[in-house]
Amino acid sequence: MLHTFVAYVEDKPGVLTRVASLFRRLNINIISLTVGRSERTGYSRMTIVADASDQAGHRIRASLYKLEDVAEVDDISGVSAVTRELALIKVAANVENRSGVFELAEVFRARIVDLAPESLMIEITGVESKIEGLIQVLNEKENRVLEVCRSGKMTMRRGHHTSRVLRAMGVASEPPAANDAYKGDESQAIHLE
Amino acid sequence: MTQDESEFHAVNPARLTGAEILWATLLGEGVTEVFGYPGGAILPAYDALRKFPIRHILVRHEQGAAHMADGYARASGKVGVAIATSGPGATNLVTGIATAMMDSIPMVCITGQVSGKVLGTDAFQEIDITGITLPVTKHNFLVSRAEEIAPAIRAAFQIAQSGRPGPVLVDITKDAQQASAIFDFAAAQPRAYTPHPMLHCTNQRLHEAAELIRSAQRPVLLAGHGILQARAGEQVRSLAERMQIPVGMTLLGLGTFPASHPLNMGMMGMHGESWVNHAIQEADLLIACGMRFDDRVIGTPATYAPKAKKIHIEIDPAEINKNIPVDIALVGDLRDVLEQLLPLLPGRDGSAWLRSIEESKGTAAVRDIRNLPDSGHLYAAHVMHDLWRITEGRAIVATDVGQHQMWEAQYYHHDHPRTLITSGGLGTMGFALPAGIGAKVARPDQEVWVIAGDGGFQMTAAELATIKQEKLKINIAIINNGYLGMVRQWQEFFYERNYESTPLVSPDFVKLADAHGIAGAAVRTRAELEQTVQRAREHDGAFLINFLVEQEDSVYPMIPAGSALHEMIRRPDQNPLIETPQDQ
Known part of the structure; x- marks a missing residue:
């Protein structure tokens, strides 16, 4: 199954290698990995999508935490979350046939971000299936898709506050709240029964 | 020495070279011995060593340094420290680091690196050792500024010892060792250790x-x-x-x-x-x-x-x-x-x-073989059993990997922690001799026995010279059966006795010891065993015993890899070592 992890990692050289190397060592293929600055100074946020066995989630998360540069890991496989991907798609289109592409872009709520005599560039954000849908219909028309650049998935839990955010808000300082946080993570807690 | 100590006392911030900071930080972390081998990229550090009350044990191969630091840590519970130069010096550490990683041993390895300005240019003796050791260290650091040395070393010590322990490598560029910075041991303290967030014990x-x-x-x-x-x-x-x-x-x-x-x-x-x-x-x-x-x-x-x-x-x-x-x-x-x-x-x-x-x-109850009549054959089990008996189970035993390791585990009964030093997870041949040296340096008052097979011993036999140079009283028992015994046993059981590449011609180990100025004796019968072991123990200085044991003996019982625990291969009945309750 596909596992999705969100990790806060120190913004230092070599951290990406350490994270990627962990998956390599476990012989797990990374489907997509996005990294960027986060709301925390000095920390980057990664969204990692990997194809692994159903039981692998716990071990991957536990192993990620063993990396010194990893501050926090959230396993958000199967939880309510917003997932987005950004794609830039360059399509062969000239003055005769570009209006069809405009229409398609409209339907997919995509934007035209560059226009050249023989091509145009579409920017689209959305879930994976939406982006793949657009690429598919573009290929069905006479307009050839010349280039596709996809960001990989970015994911954020809906309505969930990480323990660190709660702490920053001064909520989770007492033990009961900390316990609640663990319960909230029941999907990733050690399930043995 | 006291003057040196006060000069670089851990609490006094002072301007030092990176090399001095390295040693001062190690001193501050309580390090008294390191195992190493000098070379170009670590020379500034070696140049500064004389100013510090730290004993440096010069090894003969960097793998030995890593195993010694490992054995030191296993015997003492302290962090072992190994030091090597860049390039081949660093890569030679890798087997030792992996050994420590698999067995969760707290160890800090320090390697020299080429200067920052040529980093990444394939300079002479440059190697990406942080890249190479990434999967076999708990963490590693590349340090390119003198200011970063103390914080990196201190963090390395914390990481190596905390949680599930493991080895940490700190790679320090030559120019960082040569540059100077304010050394402030207290200020270099790493941030507080946080336990793994998934610890769970409600x-x-x-x-x-x-x-x-x-x-x-x-x-x-x-x-x-x-x-x-x-x-x-x-x-x-x-x-x-x-x-x-x-x-x-x-x-x-x-x-x-x-x-x-x-x-x-x-x-x-x-x-x-x-x-x-x-x-x-x-x-x-x-x-x-x-x-x-x-x-x-x-x-x-x-x-x-x-x-x-x-x-x-x-x-x-x-x-x-x-x-x-x-x-x-x-x-x-x-x-x-x-x-x-x-x-x-x-x-x-x-x-x-x-x-x-x-x-x-x-x-199957009794492994105790002391009552078996002497058939004239010398079995490794005799050696282990008698060593246990003669040393009253009190020695620190460093073993290599293979048959003798299993016999040691079966016949030498350990009542005390930190008395068996053995490579479990990685199964590293060549481990025993350097690990035993590390153990002896860590606990000089303890009797130390190195037990190795004739195969594994030759992998790191050069460290005999280290024993001589450091005047260490270490007893060495070579269980010499003329084969790579455990591999031969697998060939016997699972490869139709096709003894491919396992018969082994070895040097005369007693002469080899003699060439190093180390005393030795060969034992061929059980009758000579006790007397020779006592001679070794009483000898002032290291002593090597070459035990010429039964050649095609196997370790029993054995569960073939991938079989269930009850599907074991038992010792054949005709074997003189058949164990019966009467032996008790």
Whole structure:
């Protein structure tokens, strides 16, 4: 199954290698990995999508935490979350046939971000299936898709506050709240029964 | 020396070179000995060494330095330190680092690196050692500024010792060693250690575990290396004694629970005692303490302890459900967990189960070979048994890997922690001699025996010169059977006796020792054994004994890799070493 992890990692050289190397060592293929600055100074946020066995989630998360540069890991496989991907798609289109592409872009709520005599560039954000849908219909028309650049998935839990955010808000300082946080993570807690 | 100490005293901020900062930080971390080998990129550090009261043991190969630091750590519980230059010096450490990683040994390796300005240019003796060691270290650092040296070294010591211990490498560029910076030991303190966020040991889980233990009819406690790491020997003993639970040992667990204790059944796994494996297969509850269900211990997961509920007490959450799915995981420091668990366990009568284990020993019960008539043959088992008897089980024994390692585990009964030093996880041949040197440096008052096969000994035999140079009193026993014995045994059992590339021509080890200025003797019969061992012990200086043992003896019992624990190969009846209860 596909596992999705969100990790806060120190913004230092070599951290990406350490994270990627962990998956390599476990012989797990990374489907997509996005990294960027986060709301925390000095920390980057990664969204990692990997194809692994159903039981692998716990071990991957536990192993990620063993990396010194990893501050926090959230396993958000199967939880309510917003997932987005950004794609830039360059399509062969000239003055005769570009209006069809405009229409398609409209339907997919995509934007035209560059226009050249023989091509145009579409920017689209959305879930994976939406982006793949657009690429598919573009290929069905006479307009050839010349280039596709996809960001990989970015994911954020809906309505969930990480323990660190709660702490920053001064909520989770007492033990009961900390316990609640663990319960909230029941999907990733050690399930043995 | 006191003047030097005050000059670089850890608490006084002062401007020092990076090289001086390196040593001052090590001194501040309590380091008194390091094992190393100089070279171009680490020369500034070596140049500054004379100013510091740190003993440097010059090795003959960097692999030796890593194993020595490892043996030092295993014998003392302190962090072992190895130091090497860039390029080949650094790559030679790798096997030793991996050995420490697999066995969770706290170790800090320091390597020189080419100067920052040529980094990444394939400069002379440049190698990406942080890249190479990434999967075999707990963490590593590339340091290119003098200011970063103290914080990196201090962080390395914290990481190496905390949680599940492991090796850490600090790669320091030559120009960082040459530059200067303000050294402030206190200010270089790493941020407070935070335990793994997935540690999990709630009251509810503890009560569930206690209930399982109270109601179990056939419990077995599995004692692993974590008992040593967590210093939980006393707690494990309380648990076993109070609840009358028999204890099975992993290889690295040997010594953490006294071998002579009536509840200690012996070693489990591939070459474990038959009754231990049998008890595990029959058990209705396993309490795994600081062990990781290694494949050499479980045989095959599908058939492992099929009737047993499993409680896993372990500090590394990544080990939970990795090889064997467990019913209750208490994820935390073993000592802390047991301290919380013990009050919930009032006591129990386990005599029926203990009796049935005793009965299951049957004819396989007695490994004690002291009553066997001397047939003129010398078996490795004789050597191990007699060494144990003569040293009263008090020596620190460093073993290599292979048949002799298993015989040592079977016949040398360890009552005390940190007395068996052996490469368990990686199974590194060539480990014994340097690890024994490290152990002797760590505990100079202890009697140290290095036990190695004729194959493994030759992998790091050059360290004999280190023993001589450092004037170390180390006793060396070579179990010489003319084969790469364990591989030969596999060829015998599983490859139709096709002894391909396992017969081994060796130098005359006694002459080799002599060439190094080390005394030695050969032993061919059991009659000569005791006298020679005593001679070695009494000799002022290192002593090597070349034990010429039975060539095609095998380690029994044996569970073939991938088989169930009860599917073991037993010693054939016609063998003179057949064990019968009468031997007792």
